Amino acid sequence: MIAAALMVGAALSCASPSVAEPPPKADAGAARHVPASMSAKEYDAMLDDIAETVVQRLRAAPAQAAPQSGGQGSTGTDAAKQDQGSDAFNGIGQLLNRAGEVLGSLPGLHDNLSEVVRRLGGDSPGGAGRYFLWLLLGAVLAVFAEKATRSLIARLARESVPETRQGLPLASRIMGRALLDAAALIPLWLVLYLFPANSLDADWLQPKASQIIFTSVVIWRVAVLAPRIWFRPKNPELRIAALGDADACRLYYMLSAAALVYVLAQAMVGVLVAADAPANVIVIAGFFNNLLFTIVDYTTIFVTLRATGRWLASLVDHDGSVLATIKLRLARYWWVIGILADTVMTAALAYGMLSGNQDVGSAIVTSLALVVALIFLETLYDYMQRPAGGTADEPDASKPRPTDLVARCLRFVTRLLILTAIVEIWMFDVLPLLSAEDSTLVGKAIKDIFVTISLSYVVWQIACFYIGRLLGGAGPAATGPSAAEQSPGAGSRLHTMLPLARMALGITIAVLAILTILSRLGVNIAPLIAGASVLGLAISFGSQTLVRDIVSGIFYLADDAFRVGEYIDCGKVKGTVEGFTLRSIKLRHQNGQLHTVPFGQLGSITNFSRDWITLKFNLRLVRDVDLELVRKTTKKIGAEMMNDPELAPLIIEPLKLQGVADILDNAMVLRFKVTAKPGNPTLVQRQAVKRMIQKFGEVGINFPTSTVTVQTLGGAGEPQAHAAAAASDAVALRSVPSS
Structure with missing residues (x-):
């Protein structure tokens, strides 16, 4: 196939018009004047250089702009050339006349091609x-x-x-x-x-x-x-x-x-x-x-209709959103857009060959080439973000990967760069709406805006990447062996503050980027800054409750009163902190209700999840229990719990007997205590009670019973019992209905 195509291309190449042919070298025997200061070879080389210069100028001559009607020559500027091209072919009649001239040269096409083949x-x-x-x-x-x-x-x-x-x-x-x-x-x-x-x-x-x-x-x-x-x-x-x-x-x-x-x-x-x-002939070849x-x-x-459709569909995130649905439809019917674009390009190129103005056709070809390049690059970025399956060294899926960051930044910068290039092509080359000086200034402003937006997005993505990495490793509660080495809830403070820091950083980057873009567009931003200050002052006076909520929230966070994942009681409601905004906090009650409380209404806060918690509980034992045996057995149970790999990270001080809390008629109430870390203290208490019930029974420590023994005076317990039984049977027979 390659060989056949090369032969066809070489055969068709004979049909090319020549720009200028170097003149034949002078006959060696012809009379010519050679200066005395030069040899014959030097003189021939000089003539060849002159001929080559003439050929180059003749080739460049057709590209020069046609002289205007007043005899004025080309000004040399791009705007003048475009104006002259548009004046030369500004009507359909002139295009038709030009097409007639081209078609009129068809009879001599064979002779021209034969001459090129001969040469x-x-x-x-x-x-x-x-x-x-x-x-x-x-x-x-x-x-x-x-x-x-x-x-x-x-x-x-x-x-x-x-x-x-x-x-x-x-x-x-x-x-x-x-x-x-x-x-x-x-x-x-x-x-x-x-x-x-x-x-x-x-x-x-x-x-x-x-x-x-x-x-x-x-x-x-x-x-x-x-x-x-x-x-x-x-x-x-x-x-x-x-x-x-x-x-x-x-x-x-x-x-x-x-x-x-x-x-x-x-x-x-x-x-x-x-x-x-x-x-x-060149125009005919172009057609x-x-x-x-x-x-x-x-x-x-x-x-490639179906293959390309599947290729484009593979670049779409199938998340069920409206945007994803639109993209999938475009991927399925891409051939409609392709045929329409190719038809418009063909018409634009034909117009350019007749009129001599190739700007529109070149702009369409360049734009389509950039779109195709974007599709290839999007495929590369999609591959970079595609998770690798079955690798043992795969990083934690909960943390963002550096390749995802690079792919997102490259994807955004590439899209913005291609969009900027297409806008510049159509604005400056096809639609000369500005003068040469204004075009230079606008082009520089567009490049500065592109750099500003790209840097803002890259900085924002880098910040989100590192904040996401920190949030991925900062949970509301620390468990496992590492919990003994860090203070309880240390990761939770990052989990609480980083979302607000990300929001503040995003607002700052957006404001700075907008002000920079407006400044590059020629807008005076000083009145905008002053107006924003006055507007902010007016809003602060008109929204005192809102300002109070925001300021109160700032001080609560500065005091580290609570963190995400901690259980707090603010008087009106209590629950686990699930999150917060600039003005309110969200508390999840243990029964499932979600409370949203403005910071200004929180008041005093009781935090049940900070540092440590002491669990105290009572157990009733028989009145004649051996307290020393209870103390030793409890101490042994506490030591066993400290050696348990699952319970040891949750316990700060072991289980111990605190003393006698009360003495009842049939029992002695003893108080026990254990100091644990916040998070899941009830688990420690349940395990302690479970082990105590099991261990106390093994060592002979008994729990009191609620059975009461009643004995009548006189010792005639058995006859009276028989009498009571007979009376009970009589009552039962009396209660049965007669047939």
Whole structure:
């Protein structure tokens, strides 16, 4: 396929108009005047330099602006050239006349192409056919050298590091393979550069055409490098795009074929220009290229319709939101947008070839190229944020990863950069609404605004990243072995203060960025700052309750009265602190109710989750219990709890007998206490009571019973019991209804 396309491109390249042909060298035998101070070779070199200068000026002449009707020449400014181009073709009738002139040159097209073919073939045996075969052989050898080098490097890399290669991170392997693919282009360039196409004895156009075509081959291979890295048809483990093998192969080969057609068609026009073909012939070649590009684009769209849809859909977060739904619909019907954009581009390029004003067509082509580049970069950023599955060294999922931060920043800066580039192209090149001086100032302001927004976003994302890392490791309560080394609730204070710090930092960055942007747009920000001060003073007077709530909250946080996750009692309500804003706090009651209390109404606060808590509870034992045995048994139970790996981090002082709390008729009430860390003190108390019940029974410490023994006086207990039983039976029989 490559060989056939190269032959077609080389054959079509004969149809190029030439700009200027160097004059034939003077005959060696012709009479000429050579200055005495110069040799014949020096004189010939001087004539060649003069001829080359004339040729360059003749080539640049068509690009100069047409003189105005008053005879005034070009001013040299971009605005003057655009005005002259718009004046030259400002009506449909003139465009139609120009189209008629181009079509009128079609009868002479065959003669012009034949002349270019003859010049490419020269006087060598075989003519143009031999030259085209020579070009084909060079291109095939160059591509073969590239593929052979890539295969050799890959095999050497696998054989040299067979063990460590699998241990490398996947991103490093992808980057290394991409560098190897890029290095394989060096033999391609060397073969094309050293290929002796200019050794044929032919017209001076032959080496120039060879250079144009070989350069196009290099451009094609460089352009194909990105699809190869992103799609990897034969290496799914190194594939950046989230696609299957069939979709990746279809996209890669179709894009490669389309790129080959593009570069060869452009090479054809380049050869025509180098051959100094008539201007109308160049325009006709441009129309053929335009038609060919449209056919190739439509074919690529319909062949890769489903594959591209799945590729674009893989870049969308399937979170069920409205925005995600819209993106999925656009990904599904992307071909409609593609056909519409290609049609508009074709019409704009056709207009540019007739009118000579290529600004609109170039702007559309550049904008579409930037959009395609954005899709490739979005795929790369999506791959960077894609979690790797099954890796043992995967970081904690609750903490943000550095690659996520880099991907978010790069994605935002890339989108903003491409949007800025498209706006500048259409504002300054297509729609010259400003003068040259104003365009320079506005362009500088746009760049400053871009830098301001990018830096603001990057600083905000870095702050959110590190705050998120701290919040990920700062829970409301510390558990586990590390809890003994840090003060209770130390992480909870970060969890309480960092969200407010993030909010304050975000507001500060946003205000500074807005003021900087307004300043770059020429707005005087001094009155805005003064007005904001006056407005803030007015709001403070009119919203005293709001101000009181905010100020009270600031002092509560400064006093460290509570933290997120702590249980507090503020008099009116009590509960666990779930969060707060600038003016209120949210408390979750143990029964599930959520209370929102303004800071100004909190009043005094009792914190049940700070530092330590002493649990005191009573147990009733028999009145004749051995207190010393109870004390020793309790001390032994406390030592066992301190040695328990689950309970030891929760206990500060072990369980002990505090003393006798009360003496009842049938029991003695003893008080026990244990000092624990806040968080889950009831667990310590439950475990202590459970162990005491079990251990007391083993050592003979009994709990009192509620049984009361009643004995009547006189000792006739048994007859009286029989009498009581008989009376009870009589009452029962009396209560049964008669039939």
